[in-house]
Amino acid sequence: MAYISINFDNYRHNLELLAKKAGDINKVIAVLKDNAYGHGLLEMAPLAAAVGVKWAAVKNKYEASIVEPFFERVLILVDVPSSEVNDKWVFAAHSLESIAKMPEGTTIHLKVDTGMHRNGVMMNEVDEACALIHEKKLNIEGAMMHHSSADIVGTTYFVQKENFEMVKQRLQEFSSKYGFKDLKFHSCNSAALLRHEGSFDEDFARVGIASYGYTDLPSAFGTYDLKPVLSLWAEKVSTRMLEKGDRVGYGGVFEAPKAMRVSTYDIGYGDGFSRYDGKSDLAIADGRPILGRVSMDSLSIEGNDDKVCLFKDARGLASHFNTISYEIVTKLATWIVRKVEGSH
Numbered sequence: 001m002a003y004i005s006i007n008f009d010n011y012r013h014n015l016e017l018l019a020k021k022a023g024d025i026n027k028v029i030a031v032l033k034d035n036a037y038g039h040g041l042l043e044m045a046p047l048a049a050a051v052g053v054k055w056a057a058v059k060n061k062y063e064a065s066i067v068e069p070f071f072e073r074v075l076i077l078v079d080v081p082s083s084e085v086n087d088k089w090v091f092a093a094h095s096l097e098s099i100a101k102m103p104e105g106t107t108i109h110l111k112v113d114t115g116m117h118r119n120g121v122m123m124n125e126v127d128e129a130c131a132l133i134h135e136k137k138l139n140i141e142g143a144m145m146h147h148s149s150a151d152i153v154g155t156t157y158f159v160q161k162e163n164f165e166m167v168k169q170r171l172q173e174f175s176s177k178y179g180f181k182d183l184k185f186h187s188c189n190s191a192a193l194l195r196h197e198g199s200f201d202e203d204f205a206r207v208g209i210a211s212y213g214y215t216d217l218p219s220a221f222g223t224y225d226l227k228p229v230l231s232l233w234a235e236k237v238s239t240r241m242l243e244k245g246d247r248v249g250y251g252g253v254f255e256a257p258k259a260m261r262v263s264t265y266d267i268g269y270g271d272g273f274s275r276y277d278g279k280s281d282l283a284i285a286d287g288r289p290i291l292g293r294v295s296m297d298s299l300s301i302e303g304n305d306d307k308v309c310l311f312k313d314a315r316g317l318a319s320h321f322n323t324i325s326y327e328i329v330t331k332l333a334t335w336i337v338r339k340v341e342g343s344h
């Protein structure tokens with residue numbers, strides 16, 4: 001069956017490069033949300049821990065419960081707390097409304113909207129948020145923001161950074177008033193950390209895509225020696241000989257220009273591989289084109305190999321489908337077996 005190969009050496013290499021940027025592996029929060037960007041939560045969590053990462057970030061409580069044994073703390077980015085108390089779980093608090101509903105004692109990092117306008121309390125709600133956190137007896141351990149434009153040349157990145165500096169100051173003032181202890185601050189995703197220059201003075205950086213080997217930073221910011229971690233493989237289901245003029249797959253979009261041997265492999269759009277329509281050229285890792293349309297569970301390639309590598313670097317598919325490497329890897333179905341290769 002189709003499988004995903006995880007290259008642990010590359011993952012370690014990327015994490016170590018990011019740890020160097022952040023100054024310390026203890027400052028790296030490995031973002032493992034959405035099944036570790038499709039790489040496999042259960043496979044990636046122990047690998048991150050083996051490199052020395054102490055904090056993970058996930059989407060919801062379900063993911064948190066899976067990765068929890070491997071980390072000191074787990075930051076839950078989207079889900080809301082329930083009354084079950086768990087010492088390791090830290091919830092991102094996204095609004096006054098959600099803070100008001102949190103059970104007493106919930107550990108939170110306050111998310112502040114410094115300009116992305118997606119989540120977080122507004123800057124002018126920070127005072128009210130602090131009062132509410134105090135009143136509700138929540139355990140605030142830090143504050144965070146998210147960049148909307150860290151991988152774009154422009155001023156937004158700097159405006160958000162400055163805004164967060166103001167937020168930090170304000171929170172420090174409230175710390176003495178309400179007795180919040182030793183707040184931790186973090187603002188960077190992969191792109192923001194990679195483009196950061198000089199010593200890194202925040203407590204954490206939340207790194208996702210760069211740890212998996214990709215960045216969309218324009219080369220103006222420099223180039224980074226990141227190595228893709230995931231490759232996708234499929235196995236042969238059947239082989240046949242075609243004559244010139246025979247057609248392959250739905251709609252017969254591919255027409256054999258000559259007699260040729262064609263094999264069908266067990267990956268398709270039902271497995272999260274994008275549905276190529278067979279029209280403009282799209283090649284697998286070794287350069288051979290996909291013949292005709294991708295089916296739900298299969299696709300066709302010339303030749304007779306027992307298995308083929310669909311991609312080792314998601315950027316080719318991302319560019320073909322006018323999307324980003326994040327989407328190509330994250331969409332890969334959970335049931336595809338993940339095999340970890342490399343020294344560990």
Ligand SMILES: *Cc1c(COP(=O)(O)O)cnc(C)c1O
Binds near residue numbers: 146191207208
């Ligand atoms: C997904 C996410 C990240 C990681 O972003 P990358 O660009 O993949 O590094 C960081 N912080 C938050 C809040 C996120 O949702």
